[in-house]
Amino acid sequence: MSGSSSTRDRVRLIVDRLEDRYGTIDWWHAPPDEVMVGAILTQQTRWENVERALDRLRAGDLLSMAAIEAAPADLIEEAVRCTGFFRVKTCRLQALARFVIDEHGSVEAMAAAGTDELRRDLLGVPGIGEETADSILCYAFSRCSFVIDAYTRRLCACAGVDEPVEGYRHLFESVLPPVNVRYRQTHAHIVEYAKSQCSRKRCEECSIRSLNA
DNA sequence: GACCAGGTCCTTG
DNA sequence: CAAGGACATGGT
Structure with a gap:
């Protein structure tokens, strides 16, 4: 710098x-789970395609960390296919969901963590880099990232x-x-x-x- | 049909 | 560390 x-x-x-x-x-006022999903789906992808995928996930009751963690991968893949890289993104979504559930218990519980700790932990999830982590921090957890x-x-x-x-x-x-x-x-x-x-x-x-x- | 999109990861030099 | 490729669908 x-x-x-x-x-x-x-x-x-x-x-x-x-x-x-x-x-x-x-901009981008949505429930935290939805923001987290959108942050991954929008990687190298136009937002209009992300919205389609979000609608499909919502229609299948798959727009929450708990649901994504529990669902079979092919159901997720089908819903997010329109965003490209759909296999990779499905893995990333489930890795994030597992992280949330296993390490914090829930998205609400995550909000109690400090910003630096949260950022470090998010960066440890495969498929979450700097931009995705900061998007989640800024738009899902209202942090100054x-x-x-x-x-x-x-x-x-x-x-x-x-x-x-x-x-x-x-x-x-x-x-x-x-x-x-x-x-x-x-x-x-x-x-x-x-x-x-x-x-x-x-x-x-x-x-x-x-x-x- | 080429080219690009709100990245990330892995492999090489 | 910089550069190059893989991942994939959809719009111009």
């Missing part, structure tokens, strides 16, 4: 500009900020006030902006690029 203040100022500028542009938006995804890296690259993943995380966490709603909102802003304005084709005219000067 480079703690360079000019880099941090640039990130602060990104955050402020996005807030001016989009204002208050409330900033999510660094492909959109965030693309947008930052546009603005001339180039860091290793941990660098990005600490940059954003040093700029944002320690309030969960700001974390989820800023990440939502980045996704909205990057999707519409900073796609591979349009990046040249992306206004964030002007922060380079």
Whole structure:
């Protein structure tokens, strides 16, 4: 990580500009079990396909850690097929469900754990990397863990900020006030902006690029 | 038909 | 540690 203040100022500028542009938006409010499932299903996958899978799981009463832990794998596979990597993702979902049930007893019980401990434990579950862990912490457990995804890296690259993943995380966490709603909102802003304005084709005219000067 | 999508893991150099 | 491949379906 480079703690360079000019880099941090640039990130602060990104955050402020996005807030001016989009204002208050409330993103991904769903029950914790559903957030955890969605966080895994959205790996390398468009969200629209994830929603289909979530609907299928819900229809089969499979949208809870307890149900996923108990269900036969082929039932899960069938429901999540539309998100791609369906065998791998089914394994990951069941590994997460087993972790929740075996190590904590329930999702509600998990909420009692501290953020650092939770993060470390989640990263120990096969199939859960940094982004998935932080998504779960931020959107399922309302913690101040900033999510660094492909959109965030693309947008930052546009603005001339180039860091290793941990660098990005600490940059954003040093700029944002320690309030969960700001974390989820800023990440939502980045996704909205990057999707519409900073796609591979349009990046040249992306206004964030002007922060380079 | 090529190319990409809100990653993660495993193998190599 | 960086780079490359595997995992797979669905949309443009």
